Amino acid sequence: MDTLLIHILNSLLYAAVLFLIAGGLSLIYGVMRIVNLAHGNLYAFGAFVAAWTVGLLVDGATPTPLLYLVLLAGPLGAAALGAVLEPTLLRPLYKRPEEYQLLITFGLLLILEDLIRLIWGPYPLSVSALFEGMGSLNIGESIYPTYNLAVIVVGGLAAAGLWAFIYRTQFGVVLRATSQNMRMAQAMGVNVNRVYVQAFTLGCFMAGLGGAIVVPQQGAVLGMGVDALILAFVVVVIGGLGSLEGALVGALMVGVVRELGITFFPEVELAVLYLMAAVVLLIRPAGLFGRA
């Protein structure tokens, strides 16, 4: 019974982080029709910024609650980067075939990968003090880190907050209108350029938040972005590109399958995930919640 509960918690933990990454990817695609191959690197960037900032402040001291807020430097950093990248690199390409957009984001992926190495060096950054600082809980006979529960809560809050933001605010209306029909929105007086940069920044913020909350647990490692990107792809393919509900359901499915895979069939864990994406595409080309 306890083990089952722990498996469920682990699945949720994984799903929470994946939702943040894949949700941002999906949001950007939904509004701008761009599949951002560099999205995983924005997640990694968020992780490194968070780890570096916390590292500057913590310095061996026992973590105070305030230090957990410093993790926010990660998402803010990623958002700032996104706000710079969209107008400079992506905007000139909206009128070109989508191959070029894939290519430029692939180029961006290569650049960001090394930029992170250039800034923070080849070694992992760790802020495990924040992870240990929260202690652990007893679940029946087993012990579970409290920090993991916090990550699940943050993921849940982010999903709820994003939903409210998009379906309950004026900005959300404009965002959805632009994603439905960019030219019509423009004709109605929406400043599309501004909406695009806001959507891209928000997507990057989510990726950075994902990176920041995994840092205390896993540390910031080179190459984490590329791995995360592929899994985020699996999520959005299952859920449907451009759909936030899809990203949520996809993240939960991937979280559960991955936990099962790691526990019972470690050899084919990754293959099963990719196959799951391929099977969903075969049955529903637009994904479970996508509009073709």
Added chain:
Amino acid sequence: MPAETRRLLVPAGPIVLVLAILPWVVEPYQTVLLSYGLVFAIAALGFNLLLGYTGLLSFGHSAYFGVGAYAVAFAVKYLKVGSMELLLLAGILASALVAAIFGLVCVRYTRIFFGILTLALSQVLWSLAFKFFWVTGGTDGLRVPTPTLLGVSMGAGQDKMAFLAHRYYYYVLVVFVAATAVMWVIVHSPFGKALQAIRDNETRAEFVGVQVWHYRWIAFLISGVFTGLAGALWVPLNGLTTPDILYWQFSGEIVFFTVLGGFKTFAGPIVGAVVFNYLKTFAVGYTVYWQMFLGVVLVTLVLALPTGIMGMVARLAQKWSQKWKRAPAP
């Protein structure tokens, strides 16, 4: 001789001649480097049948390259095959089989879904190669000793570098020339024209009687086989097969070759693959931040030169010929 064939032979003849003389003029290292470029060029030719001629952007072509390479490694390790011709055959058959199956799944989609599906399927193969280490050697890969070429072995005591720089280089060159010729025939055949019709307007192509899915599937198959052949040729050069060549970043590099050279032309992918190989080797030797260097090149290319090297050459040639014509007669 049809005009199109003449158009190929006029520039190709001298180039092949230069390539044939090269090992006698330059250092062995340069020849080996060029062999890599020619091998990648075969892969890029195959890739461009999909991107340039059929309008399908595959982001998973590392799968076929890797299958070709692993087929060779398996044939050597488990069947003790030593003949390069048999190994190439193994690479071709294995990549044909995988491309046929993956193609059935992928060709029903276009645009971004095609890209993601090819990517996901290639990652399945990568993760299998990565995890089943008792079969594939995992990240250590599988070592492949030097094969015999046309029944002749390298011979004891011979320097492997010299072997690669001379005999193996010519072997690669012959396969490359043959592959290029076959691809030229394919894209100029009625089948190739039908693919271009599909690329330009799928609905109209269907109206004039082209069976779109069927044609796309055959194109996918041919594309996979060319890339698999390249993978098989690559193994003896590298001496080792690792999961890296199945990883999607290598797929990205194949796309990179093609865009660098210009995917709207026949020769673009060839030029792109050779140039990219030099570019990457230079960058890797020069700085640890070579990925950033390549990224900057790619971004600049997409923003400033979307038609690639061949597109730029064509534009310059046109400009000069116009200037020539406009010049007043003496």
